[in-house]
Amino acid sequence: MAIQTPLEVEIRRRIEAAGPMPVDEYMGLCLADAEHGYYMTRDPLGRRGDFITAPEVSQMFGELIGLWMTTVWKQMGSPSQVNVIELGPGRGTLMKDAMRAALVATGFREAVSIHLVEISPVLEEMQERTLEPLAMPMFWHPELANVPEGPAIVIANEFFDALPIKQAIKGDNAWHERRIGIGDDGKLFFAADSETIPHFDRLLPPSVRDAPEQSIYEWRADGAAIELGKRVAKGGGAALVIDYGHAVSAAGDTLQAVGQHAYADPLVAPGTVDLTAHVDFQPLIRAAEAMGAQSYGPIEQGMFLRRLGIETRAATLKAKASRGVANEIDAALTRLIGQGRIGMGNLFKVAALTHSKLGAPPGFEN
Ligand SMILES: C[S@@+](CC[C@H](N)C(=O)[O-])C[C@H]1O[C@@H](n2cnc3c(N)ncnc32)[C@H](O)[C@@H]1O
Incomplete structure (x- = not known):
């Protein structure tokens, strides 16, 4: 044995x-x-870890989310105080890239407090190191419910798939x-x-x-979706949920284990491989709507990132890059928006949950 x-x-x-x-x-x-x-004992992300996520594929991902945040903030009427909340921030890469792009908006830095919802002490330490140079008010919490109330912009990339x-x-x-x-x-x-x-x-x-x-x-238990919906419906703002999964509930066994970029048996060596399951966006959205939130999507990640301008951003970065780096940018773009097996473009979906009066956030306009 x-x-x-x-x-x-x-x-x-x-x-x-x-x-x-x-x-x-x-x-x-x-x-x-x-x-x-698994999450309590290691940093599983990146090329040398067990899996790679969109913000670790390319800075373009976080930067576009940063621009999404500032547009939403303006839609909210540019409140003088807003909680920017990230659920499951991994290495802090998304928040770092997002803030680099977002802080260009006048008044945004002064308005923002960053709140990171994280259970892993190892990743929390990494997030502290990554985000310290921002020199902004920053707080960590074990659960969303612990974040102070008030207007909020919430980001959850590959967070829900890790919930049991x-x-x-x-x-x-x-x-x-x-x-x-x-x-x-x-x-x-x-x-x-x-x-x-x-x-x-x-x-x-x-x-x-x-x-x-x-x-x-x-x-899944509805707790996190209910809390998200309640928060934006009461305090104002919007939440962006990005994850792999399905737009309409369906039967199927999606529990999967991954270690060192390969599929593994979920019942062998528990605690040493990542376990995830697809996100069923239908009940997630229903739970948030029941709390008074307005929902948009889900739409495919490829479409969402295209609408936010990822191809233009890639062209701008390539214009200043060496041939090797330009090839890397092309590869990252394919990974983020490519369809089927070559990319995350259609497997990953994006939904927004907003205050009823916000209007359609970027990427969800008709
Ligand atoms: C797949 S990683 C995604 C990391 C990051 N969002 C990214 O895209 O690179 C999942 C993240 O959620 C955190 N996490 C998992 N379960 C959690 C929970 N129940 N409460 C808070 N954070 C959790 C993990 O520690 C990790 O930071």
């Missing part, structure tokens, strides 16, 4: 004590266990919660509850209700 990670030892202990573990509990432990969770999901599997006309158990061979495996989830069908979107047997349906 393979050597067990310290987190696997703990997971097995819990399963032996309490029975098979719900997928969200497993995912939560793998990512955020205080001692052994639950899974259910369809049996003969009824759905059973999927859990993680210990098999006869001693390995962790996906098991289905023998009990069904009462009345689950009635809670499902119509597009999922008639899915064939053995289909899997995933869902």
Whole structure:
């Protein structure tokens, strides 16, 4: 039997004590266990890490978000105080690039307090180092709910995909919660509850209700989406959610593990590989709207970045660059807006949640 990670030892202990573990509990432990969770112990980003995100692909991404922020701020009436909030800021790269572009707007620097919502002590330290040169008021919080109230511009890039999901599997006309158990061979495996989830069908979107047997349906707790919606609806402003996922709820098993830029088995070596699942934008938007927010999108990332002018920005950067750097800019552009397997352009989606009176934010005008 393979050597067990310290987190696997703990997971097995819990399963032996309490029975098979719900997928969200497993995912939560793998990512955020205080001692052994994936995000708590390392910086997973970048070419030498496990995966690369859009702001790490190119400075263009953060810069365009910075311009998005200043336009939204002006749409808000240029308030003299605004909280710029980032959920899951990684290495701080997006915020650094965004501020470089945004601080050109007169009065923006004086208005902004930066709030970073982060659970990882390792990444928080990196963010401090990256963002210190900005010399702006900056605060860290474990949850969005801890950020002071008031007008807000919120950015969440690849944050929601890291929040734990639950899974259910369809049996003969009824759905059973999927859990993680210990098999006869001693390995962790996906098991289905023998009990069904009462009345689950009635809670499902119509597009999922008639899915064939053995289909899997995933869902997340609504807490973060509710908080986002409440914040912009009450305090004013807008939130931008960028993530890979689907615009309309659908059945499917999207839980995936990635380590060193390759897919891995989510049940092997827990705590040492990243676990994510697609974001279902439909319930996320519904939850924010229920709090009074207005929603826009989701639209594809490729379209969003094109509308913000990424091709012009790339041409400007290339005009001053060596041949090698110009090739790198082209490669980054393809990665950010390319379709299908070559890029993030259509897999990643962008949605905005705003105060009802803000009007369409940049990228979402008709
Ligand atoms: C995939 S990384 C994305 C980083 C960054 N946004 C980027 O695009 O490079 C996920 C980020 O969310 C943070 N994170 C994960 N779960 C979190 C949670 N429950 N609360 C706050 N931050 C969380 C991670 O530590 C990390 O900073």
